[in-house]
Amino acid sequence: MYDAIVIGAGPAGLQAALTLGRMHRSTLLLDSGEYRNGTVQHMHNVIANDGTPPAEFRATARAQLAEYADVEIRDVAVQRVAGIAGDFVVSLPGGASASARTVILATGIADDLPPVEGLDALWGRGAFSCPFCDGHEHAGRPIAVLGAAARAEHLIGMLGRFVGVITAVPVDEPYTDEEVASLEARGARVSRTPVDSVGRAGDDVVVRTADAEHEVAGIFVASASMRQRAPFAAQLGLGMLESGAIGIDEFGRTSVPGIFAAGDIAHRASLPGPMAAVMMAATAGQLAAVGVIQDLMASEA
Structure with missing residues (x-):
């Protein structure tokens, strides 16, 4: 039995595994190979890694984790999590399973994009949602903001x-x-007709409506919604927040003892929503690992 199983190997899961490994806690890190930034070419707003491809970031992290004998990594998608504190069972493909005293969920969220032709193909490569992550690369260049007026105004303001x-x-x-x-008062040009499709125009992007084509450097989507990528919160009956995220305390503890959550799938109730940022996810992963160690020590006393 492992001290902890970490499900998800993005920044939150990788950092959680590193922290646990450094404290010589037996840890199994399970990586489904699905990542929210899987289509992104370069990470930004990540100190010491600004501009690093996410795949390179993950590969470097995994190479460093290989130095820790207490951390095992398997490339496999989890099917189910069940059990109670001190005795959780994680079901794996082919009838396999693994057990642990604690579990950290770091599976991330998925973006549900508005049904606009061509948008999926541009996501992370010409269409974005985070101004902190991708705004600077469009400095001085024309952009389009797609979506509801209230959120569009917020993005325009930033x-x-x-x-x-x-x-x-x-x-x-x-x-x-x-x-x-209201949008024009913010300094924006406003299309009177909804978007029909988006696509590439050389190195730029074209937004097509019924009466115009707008060639821009990039698109920021104001109407993408988020959902839990994995079913484990529902399987475990975890307490959820209005944002759709898992409710946690300062150290990632969920409403179910022994289950922790980290990254953009979870946040404290005092916050309006999760922070979708690599640095924040890694911090949350470290805090969750510290919470796990606290609980393990308490059970061993």
């Missing part, structure tokens, strides 16, 4: 001071006259 011309484009229904006026 990006408008350093990007070029911003074109706001609705997705489903045209903006109301009031919304158009």
Whole structure:
């Protein structure tokens, strides 16, 4: 039986495994190979790794974890998590299983994009959601913001001071006259017709509507929604927040003893939502690992 099983090998899971390994706690890290930033070419706003490809970041982390004898890594997708504190069982493909005293969920979230033709193919490579992660690369260049007016205004407020011309484009229904006026007051150009499709235009991106084509350097999506990538929160009956994230305490403890959560799948109730950032995810992974060690020590006393 392992001291901990960490499910998910993005920044949160990798950091959790490293912290546990450094404390010589037997740890199994399970990697499904699915990552929220799997289509992203370069990470940004990550000190010492600004511009690093995510795959390179993960490979470096795994190479460093290989130096820790107490950390085992398997490339496998978990099917189910069950049990109680001190005796959890993780079901794996082919009838295999593994058991642990504690579990850290670090499976991440998935983005559900609006149903716009061509958007999936651009995601992470010409279409983005995070101004902290991808805004700087569009400094002085024209962009389009797709989606609901309220969220579009928020993005325009963040990006408008350093990007070029911003074109706001609705997705489903045209903006109301009031919304158009509010967006224009922010300095944006406003499309009166919803987006039909998006696609490549050389190194740039083209946003097509019924009456125009807008060629821009990139798209920021204001109407993407998020969901739990894995079913484990529901399987375990974890307490959830209005944001759709798992509720946790300062050290990643969930409502079920022995189950911890880290990364953008979880946040404290005092926050409005999860922070979708590599540094924040890694920090959450470290805190969850510390929480695991605290609980293990308490059970051993």
